[in-house]
Amino acid sequence: MTDKNMNSLDDVINNLPNVLPENSGIIICGHGSRAKIAEEEFSLLAKGLRARFPTLKIEYGFLEYSSPNIHMALDRLREDGVKHIFAVPGMLFAATHAKNDIPSVLTTYKESYPELTIEYGKELGLHDEMINAFQHRVLESLGHATVPAAGTLYDTMLVVVGRGTSVVDANADAAKLTRILSENLGFGWSETVYSGVTYPSVGRGLEMALKLGFKKIVIAPYFLFGGRLIDRIYAYIDKVAAENPDVEFIKADYLRDQSHVLNTFITRIAEISQPKSENEVGLMEDFQRRLAAGEVDVHHHHAEFQPDETSEAGHQHSHEEHSHEAHSHEAHSHSHSHTHEKTEEKPHSHAQEHGHHHAPYKHIAHPFGPRTMINDNVCCCFMRQFPQNVIDEEKAIKAEREGTPMCKRS
Numbered sequence: 001m002t003d004k005n006m007n008s009l010d011d012v013i014n015n016l017p018n019v020l021p022e023n024s025g026i027i028i029c030g031h032g033s034r035a036k037i038a039e040e041e042f043s044l045l046a047k048g049l050r051a052r053f054p055t056l057k058i059e060y061g062f063l064e065y066s067s068p069n070i071h072m073a074l075d076r077l078r079e080d081g082v083k084h085i086f087a088v089p090g091m092l093f094a095a096t097h098a099k100n101d102i103p104s105v106l107t108t109y110k111e112s113y114p115e116l117t118i119e120y121g122k123e124l125g126l127h128d129e130m131i132n133a134f135q136h137r138v139l140e141s142l143g144h145a146t147v148p149a150a151g152t153l154y155d156t157m158l159v160v161v162g163r164g165t166s167v168v169d170a171n172a173d174a175a176k177l178t179r180i181l182s183e184n185l186g187f188g189w190s191e192t193v194y195s196g197v198t199y200p201s202v203g204r205g206l207e208m209a210l211k212l213g214f215k216k217i218v219i220a221p222y223f224l225f226g227g228r229l230i231d232r233i234y235a236y237i238d239k240v241a242a243e244n245p246d247v248e249f250i251k252a253d254y255l256r257d258q259s260h261v262l263n264t265f266i267t268r269i270a271e272i273s274q275p276k277s278e279n280e281v282g283l284m285e286d287f288q289r290r291l292a293a294g295e296v297d298v299h300h301h302h303a304e305f306q307p308d309e310t311s312e313a314g315h316q317h318s319h320e321e322h323s324h325e326a327h328s329h330e331a332h333s334h335s336h337s338h339t340h341e342k343t344e345e346k347p348h349s350h351a352q353e354h355g356h357h358h359a360p361y362k363h364i365a366h367p368f369g370p371r372t373m374i375n376d377n378v379c380c381c382f383m384r385q386f387p388q389n390v391i392d393e394e395k396a397i398k399a400e401r402e403g404t405p406m407c408k409r410s
Contacts, residue, residue, distance in 0.1 A: 029060070
């Protein structure tokens with residue numbers, strides 16, 4: 001914060017309606033999911049912010065899969081007289097969606113409505129309030145209301161589940177979070193595993209953790225909302241727990257619209273409302289500079305949910321299901337042929353119709369990565385990403401587990 005009167009979170013919360021310009025509006029931008037629970041829980045963020053600031057105009061929108069899309073939410077703000085839009089990504093870490101895809105949508109929209117001012121804020125990140133939110137969930141799972149005395153949890157292991165992406169910094173942030181909680185709460189040991197393309201996978205990570213000999217293990221997913229990824233994580237916990245009945249596995253809940261999470265959104269909104277220093281560049285300006293320099297590979301500004309879609313014709317993806325977390329498209333190919341729902345909108349300048357292919361994540365075949373899910377019948381979403389030789393190798397050494405993969409259950 002650059003404003004001397006905005007020194008604490010309480011100041012931010014109490015003064016936000018007053019520090020924003022007249023005719024301001026807020027939009028929270030998410031990825032979108034085929035899982036309705038994720039869509040519904042994301043909407044609770046806007047509901048929670050509206051309850052705190054009833055005089056502010058607050059909307060939310062998604063990149064794809066879900067309605068309203070970001071354009072639709074921006075339309076609502078504009079039609080409600082908003083001239084200054086403050087957009088924040090509803091994502092935990094700064095992977096591709098937060099860094100490129102959302103600001104691309106915002107840039108496209110501003111090209112159609114140049115009279116608008118659009119500012120863009122940071123991802124939730126490892127803000128103190130996010131750490132507090134996650135710590136609360138972990139303590140809650142253990143039945144503790146406050147941080148226990150040193151030594152209380154020395155017999156317990158903490159396993160944090162991050163989203164897992166091809167963006168190294170995002171994976172590193174999840175590992176940093178694990179260390180912070182481990183020291184704050186005093187666990188006997190801690191490890192980080194991932195549900196995405198990187199390693200170690202949830203299943204293999206838990207198998208390795210068991211070798212340390214702890215008889216009580218807390219598994220805490222650092223996710224905002226439910227959906228297929230949370231289902232996959234819990235399915236793997238159940239699988240490993242069934243195979244190890246002498247160990248107590250404790251599932252922590254994910255974050256949702258917890259008060260600490262809402263506090264972080266408020267802080268991010270307030271940050272972008274503050275005057276910039278002389279040499280400071282905003283995130284929107286930084287994206288536009290990188291776009292002009294050819295440094296940006298945009299995936300989704302053209303792929304928003306279409307309210308009249310009855311199928312996915314013209315928008316075929318061959319990658320795993322998404323959630324509202326910070327992550328990038330690790331490996332997929334897709335084609336698009338469509339128009340946005342806004343008939344009055346000017347043509348996009350960012351290549352609205354195209355086909356492209358993204359190279360697989362370089363560690364997709366890591367022996368402790370997502371290949372360990374092959375034949376486990378927990379999830380089959382990664383299958384198209386593997387080279388055939390990887391699939392053949394895993395099937396040769398591991399019998400197929402009976403059951404229907406989580407991602408195919410209705």
